[in-house]
Amino acid sequence: MHMRNVKVTLIALSLVSGSVSAQGKTLREGDRFMCSWGAGTAARAQELKLSGVSLYAARQKIQTYKFNKSWMRMMAMGITEQTYNSSSRLKPPAVRQSFYEECVRYKLARK
Template sequence: MRTVGIMLIACSLAGGAAAVQARELREGDKYMCSWGAGTAAKAQELKLSGVSLYAARQKIQTIKFSKSWMRMMAMGITEQTYDSRSRLKPEAIRQSFYQDCVRYKVARK
C-alpha cells in the first residue's frame, strides 16, 4: 500500500513538471526577465559601491531606453534593490531575479 502511494505521488509530480515545461515563455517575456535581471544587478552593484539612491535615480534618468515602459520599471527595480538589506553579489541578484521572473511568468499562463 505504501509503495502504491509513493508511486502515485511520483507520477503526479512528474506530470506537474511536464505541464510546467510544456508552457513555453514568449520571446518578449524572456527579454523582459533578462532585462530586469540586468537592471537589478546594476542597481545592486551601485548600492554595494556606495552610490546613493538619489544618484542611482539620476543615472537612470540619463539612459536612453528603447521601450516606453523601461524607465519606470528601472526606477522601481532600483528602489526595491536599495530598500532590500541584501548584500549579495550582483551576479547572484541577476540569477535570482531572472529565475523568479520566469517562474512568475510561467505560473501566470
C-alpha cells in the same frame, strides 16, 4: 532581494507585458527579454548600492539613460528602488540570476 520585492516587481512587469496566452508552459520571447532586462537592471542597481552610490544618485543616473521602450524608465526606477530597499548584500551576478529565475517562474505560473 526579498521575495516580496521581487513579486511586486514581477507584478509590475506582468502589467507591462500585457495579456499572455494560456497555451503551454513555454516562455514567450517578449517575456524572456523582460526577465533578462529586469535581471540586468537589478544587478546594476545592486552593484551601485554595494559600491556606496546613493539611491538619489542612482535615480539621477537612470534619468540619463536612453531606453528603447516607453515602459523601461519607470520599471528601471522601480527595480532600482526595490533593490536599494532590500537589505540583501548578494553580489550582482547572484541578484541577476535570482531575479531572472523568479521572473521566469512567475511568468510560467501565470500561463
